[in-house]
Structures are given as C-alpha cells and as structure tokens.
Amino acid sequence: MTKHVQTISTLRAAAWARGLTQEQLQRVELETQDRFYSAGEIVCHKSSPATHWIGVVEGMVKVDVLAADGRSTTLTGVSNGGWLGEGSVLKGELRPYGVVALHDSRIALMPSHTFHYLVAHSLSFCHFMMHQLNARLGQFIALAESYRMHDINSRVASCLAEFFNPQLNPQTHPVLHISQEEIGRLAGISRQVAHRALHELEEAGLLHIHYGSINVLNIEGLRAYVREHAE
Known part of the structure; x- marks a missing residue:
C-alpha cells in the first residue's frame, strides 16, 4: 500500500528520526503503515495487543479508559507530530486504554518489531525514548497533582x-x-x-x-x- 506523502514527511521530520542512519530510516518508512480514521473511530481498543507504536500525522486522538459502570475518562490528547503507546510496546503487554480519533485523523502505525529494532540498534532513538517516557511520567504526575491540589x-x-x-x-x-x-x-x-x-x-x-x-x-x-x- 502506498503511503500518504504527509506520512513520509512526518516520519522523516520526527525528533526520534534525526539520529537514524539512512538504512534505519528506510526500514522505518518501508515497514510503518498509515491509515485514515474518521472522527469517533477507534484506533485501538482497550486490552488489545500493543502491536504498533502510534503516531499522529494529522488530526487529534484521545486516550480513554472505561470504568466498569461504562463511564469514560479521557487521560490525555495527542495531536500532530505526537506519538503514543510506547510503554505498552516496550513491555509487550495489552493496552490498558483505548485510543479514539477526536476528529478526522491520519495515523502512522510503526510495527512493534520495527520499534524494537530501533531500540536495539539506535542509541539516538533510545535517548529519545528516555525523554519520551520521562515526559509521559511528568504528564501523569502533573495530572495527579492537578486532581489533588x-x-x-x-x-x-x-x-x-x-x-x-x-x-x-x-x-x-x-x-x-x-x-x-x-x-x-x-x-x-x-x-x-x-x-x-x-x-x-x-x-x-x-x-x-x-x-x-x-x-x-x-x-x-x-x-x-x-x-x-x-x-
């Protein structure tokens, strides 16, 4: 399937791609899929296998958790250029949340095997991922602080x-x-x-x-x- 030109541009411009070799970047471009999701469409379900690292090429998605009584709580939103789901991909676990397109969105889906290849072979990608996980931790600490204080x-x-x-x-x-x-x-x-x-x-x-x-x-x-x- 031919990728949208905007997806290729997003991959090449991503902060995590700046230190990749040409061979590594070509592998990323070859293996990463893209898909268009209409507003309200589910990108991934809660408890689904974390088979991809998710990037927002254009649009906006929300990360939701659903309570036993059916109430939905939105944990965060991710817009153009943002990536999410790295924790679940790293741990190879089921996703503890769902991801839904807030409005029409083009999404990049990097397969977990491509993601783990970069972790294993790119020091710059590992450095980016350390900053990414630290930022994610800070985000949820701030969220907890906000609720309490x-x-x-x-x-x-x-x-x-x-x-x-x-x-x-x-x-x-x-x-x-x-x-x-x-x-x-x-x-x-x-x-x-x-x-x-x-x-x-x-x-x-x-x-x-x-x-x-x-x-x-x-x-x-x-x-x-x-x-x-x-x-």
Whole structure:
C-alpha cells in the first residue's frame, strides 16, 4: 500500500528520526503503515495487543479508559507530530486504554518489531525514548497533582497546556479543535463546569472560545496560571 506523502514527511521530520542512519530510516518508512480514521473511530481498543507504536500525522486522538459502570475518562490528547503507546510496546503487554480519533485523523502505525529494532540498534532513538517516557511520567504526575491540589480553573488550564508539551505534542496548532465536553473529560469535570472554567480563562486573556474549538493565546500564561494556583 502506498503511503500518504504527509506520512513520509512526518516520519522523516520526527525528533526520534534525526539520529537514524539512512538504512534505519528506510526500514522505518518501508515497514510503518498509515491509515485514515474518521472522527469517533477507534484506533485501538482497550486490552488489545500493543502491536504498533502510534503516531499522529494529522488530526487529534484521545486516550480513554472505561470504568466498569461504562463511564469514560479521557487521560490525555495527542495531536500532530505526537506519538503514543510506547510503554505498552516496550513491555509487550495489552493496552490498558483505548485510543479514539477526536476528529478526522491520519495515523502512522510503526510495527512493534520495527520499534524494537530501533531500540536495539539506535542509541539516538533510545535517548529519545528516555525523554519520551520521562515526559509521559511528568504528564501523569502533573495530572495527579492537578486532581489533588488545583482548583477547577487551573485543572482546565493544565489540560490545555499539556497539548503544547514540546516532547509529547511537538506540532500542536494554537487553535484546538476539541469540544468543551472533551475538555471536561480531560479535567474530570462536567461539560457545564468546563464551560464556566473556560470562560474565566478567556476573561483572563489566555484563550478565545469558538464553537467547536479553543484558540490558545498564551501558552506560557496557562502554565503560569497552573503554577500560581498550586501554591
């Protein structure tokens, strides 16, 4: 199957690819698949085998966990240029979450055997993966801290700021095409409470709210807001 030109461009421009040899990069391009997912389509199910490292070429996906009573909680979102699922691929375990396209998305799927080949043969890829896993750990520590120590507004600010984490989401556009309901799921609050928090952040000059999207005006301002409300 011929890959989309944007997928090839994304693979070559990825931070983890910069130290690969030409032979290694050619192998990655040959073996990595790509697929288009419509909004709402499942990229991978919870408890499915971790057969691929997942990259977002274009669009946005959410990482979900489903409670026994059927309630869904969104752990994080990943946008253009971001990669996810490395922990499950490294451990060869079933995925403890599901991944769903938030809107129409093109996804790169690097087979687990290609991923492990890079781990075994590329020191630069291993260095990238150390930074990736450290960033992922920091993300979830911040999430736990947010639930325990922050007020509602700063929790929403923290969720938005995470979309601009340069390690995990290197190409996020300032206009996030994400619903207030999804922001609420990320922050662990209802859509109505998320709506009020977003309006307060808008009044603080940090963002603009539009129908179906949020224009982030001041990323560092969001991070500062979170720090100030953690004190």
